[in-house]
Amino acid sequence: MKENTRDKFIETASNLFGKKGYNATGLNEILAESGAPKGSLYYHFPKGKEQLALEALILAGNKITQSITSHIENIDNPIEAIIYNIENIADIIDKEHKTRDITISLIALETYLSSETLRKACEDLYQSLENIYADKLMKAGMSPEEAHEIGEVICAMMEGAITLSLTRQNGNPLRLIAKQIPNIVKI
Amino acid sequence: MKENTRDKFIETASNLFGKKGYNATGLNEILAESGAPKGSLYYHFPKGKEQLALEALILAGNKITQSITSHIENIDNPIEAIIYNIENIADIIDKEHKTRDITISLIALETYLSSETLRKACEDLYQSLENIYADKLMKAGMSPEEAHEIGEVICAMMEGAITLSLTRQNGNPLRLIAKQIPNIVKI
DNA sequence: GTCTATAAGCAGATAGAC
């Protein structure tokens, strides 16, 4: 288990960064929750907080893309599939009132001006989300060009509706955009 | 000019909080840019950073609502008006690559778990934005119930598309949602 | 109302023993 300590750091950091944000999460907090000392963290991540955040972001991104994929893969009709995915997130926010591997908007907005590394990682992840929706639409016969445009629109709608839902402490904004999916996806 | 120093604090804080976020902006930075000493800040804002942020958020909210209102008030057709407003923001992001009184999503996501005061202020501001769009739609004959639903959808789409545009460093995500406004606003 | 000085604590990062 050579990578066990390292993985524990990444998982703890991913949870804390995702919940509280990059700037509000101190290294000491990550250390305390990981149960490891500071020297160990800088051995595994010589470039410090930014490097740890990059790996944490990649882990969170994998969980988000996997969650979306698993929700839409068993429903052939892309409209029904995407609505099902949105309503699932709305239910989570109703229950938990916080994010756990749901959105990276907080990290994106915190870092787009201060860290080119993290900004680029967020940009890449948004592209991955767009591609998931685009692939689903293309499988239903939509042209690649239109599918990518609509995929990006869905990605934007979801990020904004998640932000509103978290602020309002309920999933209703997400349910309202779900109602609009049939108006946007013309297959 | 009794309130001059106080107003200067609020304006400086609003700019810095809006650009870098709540947690990344130190009081010392606000002090340096305001050109006033620390004691003066705590005289005007006895409750410290959170109180200053609340007033800064209200100022930013007023500027945002005023900007949207001024962009849509001279165009009768709500679809054209809203598209015009979105494309205006897209142009700003193309030029400046950052936010100045465009969105409060960063503050909302940073504070919804840590400050009930600031969370509520963000919730209220989102409600104001929704109302602006709803009013415009009702004037074009839409029912109040539907107008508020569509207003909230537009608000969510815009916040998400702004986040994507800032991350991608260009306004194209905003332009893609502008193309979808006619599919969502049925008048 | 304005300003200086400073407190008390936490931030990210490093050096070096083991």
Add this chain to the structure above:
DNA sequence: GTCTATCTGCTTATAGAC
């Protein structure tokens, strides 16, 4: 690879002179 101790600088906040 792991851990302790520590450095420097910044954070929010306060006390008290003017």
